[in-house]
Ligand SMILES: Nc1ncnc2c1ncn2[C@@H]1O[C@H](COP(=O)(O)OP(=O)(O)O)[C@@H](O)[C@H]1O
């Protein structure tokens with residue numbers, strides 16, 4: 001039974017990497033840097049999102065009802081709000097509930113609200129969450145048109161500027177990724193080309209004795225894959241170390257900021273690195289061996 | 296059987312290397328191809344290897360592994376049991392039409408020897424021969440069994456662990472010959488196999504090629520060596536300026 005063994009191609013791939021060591025190290029370093037930059041940006045965005053959610057800044061509007069309105073009127077206002085576009089959920093909080101919450105919040109100062117017992121100074125309110133942030137200003141306008149809404153609380157300006165920062169970061173990330181990706185592939189192409197060149201005599205003889213294209217090319221594809229795997233492994237370690245360092249910096253001075261534990265992101269980060277690394281390696285080696293596919 | 300029908304080969308730069316070549320080489324024949332430098336002998340070999348494509352005409356190679364002339368197995372006779380590494384039966388390859396995808400499989404039917412040996416300096420004799428078998432996916436078990444047997448045919452059994460640099464030219468060419476035989480091809484092609492080695496060794500290489508021919512293989516040898524051609528008295532095809540100018544048995548050199 002004739003068989004090709006993966007270990008043969010893997011062995012040839014490792015040999016090839018070893019033979020042009022400097023270029024191999026260069027490829028791995030460039031790809032690794034690319035992954036670290038990408039990973040850092042991605043983690044930054046992830047953490048911004050988590051904090052925004054926690055702050056409840058995003059996609060939330062609180063409207064307070066004019067205290068002169070009776071229960072029936074309040075119910076009507078609620079129905080009008082629910083009928084608007086872009087509404088995710090509407091929660092009614094009565095002034096009694098609000099008072100209880102406030103008292104709980106300021107448990108250390110029982111006098112603060114006890115003073116006004118029997119005469120609740122708070123208003124009924126609706127907590128509205130909406131779907132589309134870009135249409136928030138329309139919603140705020142529509143809410144303002146409803147009779148009986150005394151006050152609208154929306155951190156629209158802050159939410160918008162954070163949104164802008166986020167999309168700015170994403171844009172930079174996309175460009176960085178594109179550039180570094182191209183550079184990585186370019187360096188890998190040259191590394192594999194050197195490997196092919198070093199083995200050109202061997203390839204000629206392989207062809208004469210009847211090697212198929214795949215047999216000729218697979219060692220180089222494996223070489224690309226090994227570059228990808230090594231680069232992603234190193235990038236992962238660096239990211240891990242850096243992230244831990246940042247966490248230790250932040251816990252002292254920025255304790256109000258939530259930071260995801262590394263364990264929470266370890267698996268997706270590792271898989272993304274590995275996937276991108278391997279795909280880059282395969283693309284690079286495929287391009288540089290392309291002409292050998294033509295027999 | 297190998298058949299050239301009105302074959303013409305023009306290189307991209309316009310050089311007409313072969314023109315109007317008609318040739319038939321039967322199964323199990325031994326053929327010398329002679330001619331001046333630049334006559335088109337190597338081009339003929341390259342067409343056979345499908346390293347180059349014919350420009351016009353047809354080139355057909357019928358590989359016969361039955362052990363009977365023309366692949367006609369007499370009734371009541373069971374065909375020779377194929378040796379390891381071969382397929383039974385007859386396969387026809389039309390090299391004027393063959394797809395790139397099939398070329399590697401066609402080349403496995405041939406054994407090739409070059410003037411400059413083309414051995415791997417960093418592989419031992421054993422590894423050089425084994426390489427041809429690894430390339431086509433032969434298992435290690437088969438490789439370990441067959442390589443010593445082939446090295447025995449070319450009288451290099453004791454040198455299996457040497458590197459090419461430790462061998463004489465004649466010995467290196469015998470390793471190349473062993474590699475050509477590794478996958479038990481029916482057709483052996485040698486382009487000036489003795490061009491780089493001294494006369495005494497040359498005779499030895501030719502003797503080996505004849506020995507292989509006697510085992511039923513088709514052997515085609517391009518050579519410059521008049522003495523050897525005269526000595527062996529085999530079919531001689533002379534090419535001049537891209538055309539076959541003579542074809543017959545015995546000392547027809549020059
Ligand atoms: N790759 C090539 N491109 C262009 N011309 C070639 C090429 N190979 C051989 N030739 C020309 O074709 C002719 C035949 O060459 P070749 O077959 O090598 O002759 P021989 O082997 O008999 O010396 C010569 O004129 C040679 O210069």
Ligand SMILES: [Mg+2]
Pocket residue numbers: 336337338
């Ligand atoms: Mg020649």
